[in-house]
Amino acid sequence: xxxxxxxxxxxxxxxxxxxxxxxxxxxxxxxxxxxxxxxxxxxxxxxxxxxxxxxxxxxxxxxxxxxxxxxxxxxxxxxxxxxxxxxxxxxxxxxxxxxxxxxxxxxxxxxxxxxxxxxxxxxxxxxxxxxxxxx
Numbered sequence: 001x002x003x004x005x006x007x008x009x010x011x012x013x014x015x016x017x018x019x020x021x022x023x024x025x026x027x028x029x030x031x032x033x034x035x036x037x038x039x040x041x042x043x044x045x046x047x048x049x050x051x052x053x054x055x056x057x058x059x060x061x062x063x064x065x066x067x068x069x070x071x072x073x074x075x076x077x078x079x080x081x082x083x084x085x086x087x088x089x090x091x092x093x094x095x096x097x098x099x100x101x102x103x104x105x106x107x108x109x110x111x112x113x114x115x116x117x118x119x120x121x122x123x124x125x126x127x128x129x130x131x132x133x134x135x
Contacts, residue, residue, distance in 0.1 A: 061120045061130040068129050070122040079120035079129055085110055086117035088135040 059068050065079050092109035101108075109115040118132040 059130060061118065061132040063118050063132055066120070068120065068122075070125065070127060070129060072127045073122060073124045075124060077123050080123050082119045082121065083113050083116040084119050084131075086115075086133055086135065088117075089115045091135070 061068075061079070063081075065081050067076055068079050069076050089109050092115045093106045096106040096108065115134065117134055120129045120131065121127065122129055
């Protein structure tokens with residue numbers, strides 16, 4: 001017996017008798033042992049409920065560029081804003097016509113950013129992420 005470890009010293013012992021070799025190799029199975037469709041006899045698996053799904057509300061966009069997640073790029077980007085003619089633009093133009101601005105002044109709302117809708121797009125891929133409608 002080895003005095004340091006407390007185990008018997010087997011360095012000079014004879015090889016194991018025949019029939020006591022290394023264990024046979026295990027079959028390679030790429031399936032998880034719990035993934036079989038049928039449980040062993042006498043045993044039942046409890047059904048596993050799927051995990052909760054998290055549904056995030058869509059982001060609310062404003063009049064200025066902001067950070068947003070692009071599902072196409074899978075990145076968080078600062079949006080690029082483009083101004084588009086919307087309902088408020090046309091109502092402001094109609095209002096200008098009602099007060100007597102006929103000689104082209106009724107088109108002023110089409111040239112100002114504060115009456116137009118704002119479209120937000122990804123700066124990486126250019127996909128539209130959302131729109132801010134003024135009215």
